[in-house]
Amino acid sequence: MKASAAMSKYETYKDSGVEWLGKIPVHWKLIRLKNAASINPSLNLKNYESNDHACFLPMEKVESSGLVDYGLQKPIKELKRGFTSFRRNDVIIAKITPCFENGKGAFLHSMPTDVGFGSTEFHVLRSFKGFSSSFLYYLSKTHFFMDVGEQLMIGSSGQKRIPTDFLVNFLFAAPSFEEQTAIAHFLDQKTAQIDAAIAIKEQQIALLKERKQIIIQQAVTRGVGFDFAQPTDSDRSLSEVEGNSVPMKDSGVEWIGEIPAHWEVSRLSIIADVIDPNPSHRNPIYHLEGFPFISTVEFKNDDDIVLDTSRRVTESTVLEQEKRCRFKEGSLVFSRKGTIGAVRILPNHMRFALLDSLCVINASDKVQYHFLYLQLQSFFVREQFHSIVRGAALPQVSIGVVRLLKILIPPRNEQAAIVIYLHEETKKVSNAIVIQQQQIEKLREYKTTLINSAVTGKIRVTPEMAIAVGSP
Known part of the structure; x- marks a missing residue:
């Protein structure tokens, strides 16, 4: 796999003024997350019957890799109170320790029902026009998002949570919608390859x-x-x-x-x-x-x-x-x-x-x-x-x-x-098991580094690169 350090960079960078971001491409704009997505939005259910079924996602149905088990569905009337609500294409992020630190969260692009409900320990992001939900999902997987969120957790030991204010005020660098889409598609393909390699080693x-x-x-x-x-x-x-x-x-x-x-x-x-x-x-x-x-x-x-x-x-x-x-x-x-x-x-x-x-x-x-x-x-x-x-x-x-x-x-x-x-x-x-585990850890580190580099503009991802990754 091609190391991120060997990939091309943008021609010109500028100082972001944000310590954990460092330099960003000159045409990228600093923006707060509240201006890119609705955070924990309400869900209008007037077009749904109470007996209609919706996906139900307890925390254990969502993996740190972003995979989701959508197999559990229940009538909306059983779920509309006491649970977090979301729609297809929303992003969910675990808020409680240790699930947040473990990276539990997902982009719900393949949820089989239009609406869903889940653990109250999820935050929900619903992207505004001009912002890619998939890009925001990868943003939530970056080191700086995780590190800052962990520092700002509140609550007693064992029950700490990332507050809504952390998401509202979180600063990140946003490229154009076209670049966001290319970056997300590139990462979809690359992380799928890495996850497949990890799965083989886990089988071994x-x-x-x-x-x-x-x-x-x-x-x-x-x-x-x-x-x-x-x-x-x-x-x-x-x-x-x-x-x-x-x-x-x-x-x-x-x-x-x-x-x-x-x-x-x-x-x-x-x-x-x-x-x-x-x-x-x-x-x-x-x-x-x-x-x-x-x-x-x-x-x-x-x-x-x-x-x-x-x-x-x-x-x-x-x-x-x-x-x-x-x-x-x-x-x-x-x-x-x-x-x-x-x-x-x-x-x-x-x-x-x-x-x-x-x-x-x-x-x-x-x-x-x-x-x-x-x-x-x-x-x-x-x-x-x-x-x-x-x-x-x-x-x-x-x-x-x-x-x-x-x-x-x-x-x-x-x-x-x-x-x-x-x-x-x-x-x-x-x-022999230790060797396989070490190789898995290196693959996971590479995956994290690749996401960080792409989402923060440290490497330049073009639409052609995204297409090339997915080609035979």
Whole structure:
């Protein structure tokens, strides 16, 4: 892809007088957004019947990429009060944190109904004559729009919003309508190409994660001698693959089949303590200072817990959980609500408290905590609770269900060998995933830079360029 720095520029620039804009093409004009679009306009519904259907867009239907799921429609009579209204070709921008910072918003050019309704956490722009809605949408995706909006957010922590005044008074440089149209069309084509490249890499990551799960599943249910490259019959033992005969037995679990005969099948509660950190299920009061409060929001990548959370709690909350949970090196945390089955090794270098949707698992001497951590990630374990919650609106399992999970227990020396093997094998896959993620990040940075450069006039986009981008 051609870097924006290598693209042509306008012949003459002038100082915009606006710090975040810098120099702009000499024929572009500074304008406030209120003079380019109606902001949060009303919607006249007199030409619509109350039973007519309109698209309904909760926040989750709008992606940061600008894609919109228009599949949900409802009668207008159910939507005309209590929701934000908009028309086809309007621009919507998320106003609340973190949706605004994440870039949630869309140009509603392909909305299948003439009118729509959505979350009250959207601002709406309706362009005036002489201004391109698509250009204004890309304006809302620029660094300077996002940065200034974030600085001017108002409200309490976790509920901050960009005020209407920010949109009303926002200054930007506007080219002619023809140039706006060319820039928007150019960006439509280029960003579509970038998004397609990102989608391919995301598919590759999904396949790599699936491969990682297969490696873990095979190792924790068969042992480290299993040959992943060669299929084997279910009635052949692990060691027969390597030429050594080890007896096998039925695991008693339909989707697992046979396991080495000297392995045990145990309940989690027999080989570990499973503890509810907050049996009262009353969330503590959050503070700006204090100790990290961990939920699955802090679960990052496949194995990490990021503790730079904005939610903090007092030492009394931490002390209460420390007494109850008896945290130690190798304590595991397991999610039993929402993202069921997500598991992490808790840090032992700092103090924290846990959300009540999590439970703590302290392994006994019979099982290495690293081995238990790996087995809890396996399909063998996850299928046990997925079969219980499948189809539930809010998936959750009780502490009792977690305690009854079946766990496969090889001798400790085999556990150690499996842990070492999986550390090496999954590291290869994880490294491949990181490479794909880094490439995705570079593509996203390129996309943002391209939008910034085109919308602020740092590169010159001609109608011919817009046509050329879309040509074969």
